[in-house]
Amino acid sequence: MHKYLQLLSELESKIESRQWTDGNKLPSIRVLADRYGCSHSTVIRALNELERRHVIYSVPKSGYYVVKGALASPKEGTGVIxxxxxAPDRSVFPxxxxxxxxNKAIDTYSGDLFVYGTPQGLDTLIQVVQKQFADYQVFASPKQIFITSGVQQALAVLAGMPFPNRKSKVVLEQPGYxxxxxxxxxxxxxxxxxxxxAKGLDLEELERIFRGGDVKFFYAMPRxxxxxxxxYTKREKLAIIELAEKYDVLVVEDDHMADFEQDSKADPLFAYDRxxxxxxxxxxxxxxxxxxRVxxxxxxxxxxxxxxxxxRLLDIDTSMLSQAALEIYIKSGMFERHRHKIRASYARRSNVLAASIKHHFGPLSDISAICNSSQPxxxxHVALDRSISVPRVISLLKKDGVVIEPIDKHYLxxxxxxxxxxxNVSNTKDEDIDQGICRLAETIKKLANTKRRSAARDQ
Structure with a gap:
């Protein structure tokens, strides 16, 4: 990430967290340069960008000041957790x-954006993606890379097209997408x-299904x-690849959360495929x-x-304007800056969620099992005892101001x-997470106690 973008993020963070509030004067260019170990020109570039966004304003011969209401936190919501x-948190949308x-894409590609493109995608974006994917340990030639209208379109194409193995059945994890x-x-x-x-994929069941034949591809979300x-663990990834080779099955790896990975050694399935x-x-x-939709x-x-x-038969091409804008966004370093910002935001919520689960569900181990990844x-998800009704839990929580979705649609x-x-806490305020998990634990405990009392009376 470019130095000025890193500095820009640091300055934005201080204003967002109210360390510098409305009307506050920012430290001088010299002080900022010394504090962040960068040149005066880098500081000036970052400050000019903040001024362009109306986050700060300059006063000649005085310095830079925070604009009133700049980067203010969203107004209080409905009180619902x-x-x-x-979906991603709107408060961190770039x-x-x-x-x-x-705007830059329209200026740069004005002659190409409003005509039909190619089914494969914008050549310059494909080159940028090829370089970026190498950081994910996904090495591919340009001819293998296709820009699609979201992952959903790619899945629709794969589900409908013939495969070299001439098989027809799709295998999905359960629960799944x-x-x-x-x-x-x-x-x-x-x-x-x-x-x-929570314990992983049933590899014995997977082999039994593969052995039965007619499996076109196996769709999975390893990460x-x-x-x-x-x-998935590395052992599971290697086992899946081995089974795919043994029974002539292709594997579709949906890695839509790759940018949130904190473990640099956690490679995708693709990296183990030979x-x-x-x-x-x-x-x-x-x-x-x-x-x-890219x-x-x-x-x-x-x-x-x-x-x-x-x-090509499905939609001719993916939006050329979106492709061109994304290319510029990645090449400029803005994508990397945003990735750091949203990862930090989600990591904070993830840690709060993990701590809340540990605190509130510890005493309930005989009633429910809580699953959390080794990396928050x-x-x-929460696995409830069969005696507890999921619809009843959801209904009671809704009355208590907590909204949770049933999981049924994730199953065939x-x-x-x-x-x-x-x-899911991607749209939950940090301070609301613990309160919501507390209400969830209390609701489950009440229902479990009611079941126990009822069973005792029946005896």
Missing amino acids: DFATS YLDFQHCI HLLIEYLETHNIPVTGVGRT FHSPLGTS SARVIYLKSYSKILLPGL GVAVVPDQLVDVFQRYK MIHT TAYPKENLLKI
């Missing part, structure tokens, strides 16, 4: 940065599920699974703007031609459903 919404990139489940069942595409829990919140069996999918929606698919050479043909994440219609509650 939201554990259901999984509106101004991306607006600048859109609800929109893919809905797509497959709506289009009557053969699909079966394989169990995944920060939604809705479970867990990640026989071109992994199709790698990445979305920019979870870390940038959901409405951006995803990336990295496909093996054997699938390139047919993937391109089916994608913004979403996780005919697949046996676990008694789970999913929790």
Whole structure:
């Protein structure tokens, strides 16, 4: 990340956290340069950018001051604690940065943005993505990279196109991605599920399904699974690759949460693939703007031609304006700056969530089991005892101002459903997380005690 962007983030953070409040004078250019170990020109560039955004203003021969209300926290909401919404937090959307990139894209690519593009995507964006993906340990040639209208479009193409193994069945983790489940069942595409829990993937069941034949591909979320919140171990990743090779199955890896990884040694499935069996999918929606609708698919050479043909028939191309703006956003260093900012924001909430779960669910170990990844994440799940009704828990919590979604839609219609509650804090204020988890634990405890009293009376 460029030095001035790093400094820009530091200054913004101080204003957002009210360390510098309305009308406060900022330290001088010399002091800022000494404090952050950078040149005067770097400080001036960062200050000019803040002034352009109307966050600070300058007074000749005096210095820079914070604009009243600049970067103010959002107004108080409805009082509802939201554990259901999984979209990125609006308060960290990079509106101004991306607006600048859109304007720059129109100036730079004015002759190309408003005509049809190519099914593969904007050449210059593909080159930028190829370089960026190398940081994720995903090494691919430009011809293997396709820009798609979100991961959902890539999945629709893969589900509908023929594969070299001439098989037809899709295998999904259960629970799994609800929109893919809905797509497959709506289009009557053969699909079966394989169990995944807090303890990991049922590899014996997966091999049994692969051995049965006719498996086109296995779709998985190895990292920060939604809705479970867990990640595969290296042993599980290697086992999946081995089974895919043994039974001639391709693997579709959805790595939409890759940018939130803190462990530099945690590589994607793609990095362990030596026989071109992994199709790698990445979305920019979870870390940038959901409405951006730009995803990336990295496909093996054997699938390139047919993937391109089916994608072209689906929508000709992905929005050229979005592609050009994203290219500029990544190349300028703004993406890296935003990634650091949102990772810090989510890491803080994740740690609060993990601490709250440990504190409030410790005494309830005989009633429910709580799952959390070895690395705290913004979403996780609670496994309830079968005697406790999930709809009843959700209903009582709603009356108490806590919103939680049922997990049923994350299962295939005919697949046996676990008694789970999913929790997501991407849109929950830090100070509300502990209060919400406390209410959840109390509600479960009350229902469990009621069940015990009822059972005692029956005896």
